[in-house]
Amino acid sequence: MQVAVKVADISHEVYAEEICTMIEKAAKQRGTGIAKRKPEYIREKIHKGNAVIALAGDKVVGFCYIESWENRKFVANSGLIVHPDYRKTGLAKDIKSKIFELSRKKFPQSRIFGITTSLAVMKINSSLGYQPVTFSELTADETFWKGCQNCTNYDILVRTNRKMCLCTGMVCNPSNQAESQNHKKKNGSWNYFKKFLKSQSEHFPMKSSLYPKISKILHK
């Protein structure tokens, strides 16, 4: 069935609970303790026009929303989820492109950033012009980092004084607008990103059993 990816509006607030369940189930499957989202929070994002939804007919199959930090200095495109039956068809890429475009429109001066252990997300972010960075380049907003408290790896973040963890930080600076739109640079960004991962892993060995796909890239 054809999937429509659009900016969510109030008619989509009915999907809030289902979206939370999808996010929670996926986090359990991945073994990460991702911050639990409440339906009210999702409804608020939809209400403010800060979310993108993917629908197959009247069934919700994907979602993502915008959060802003430090008085709009940073924004994150968070809560990305694609229903298991619709994965690996390019849907996450479409959702992220749409939310990226919306973030640029609503927060033109902000740096768009994210932290992730997901290879799929790293690939998508690279193609949008994000660059991998150390955590020093991300928001210092305490509320953002509190979201990591439920993660199974939180002890590492605390032990390193928030300097590093198993997630990779990625940022897209508004001044790199041209780069983000230049899809020809996709492979360049990806190669740069692989180099970055390798250099990080020298300081911070990664448990290959936890992240086999990333380890495979590092040791190729």
Ligand SMILES: CC(C)(COP(=O)(O)OP(=O)(O)OC[C@H]1O[C@@H](n2cnc3c(N)ncnc32)[C@H](O)[C@@H]1OP(=O)(O)O)[C@@H](O)C(=O)NCCC(=O)NCCS
């Ligand atoms: C991560 C997720 C959103 C990807 O959704 P998707 O629709 O399958 O992704 P796409 O089809 O758009 O794929 C984008 C790219 O990632 C790659 N990819 C997708 N799933 C992958 C996987 N499990 N492992 C490695 N690469 C993967 C695709 O091949 C594609 O690469 P390409 O650009 O080189 O072709 C989806 O698996 C999901 O909802 N997972 C659970 C929630 C989650 O992990 N969210 C991210 C939190 S940071």
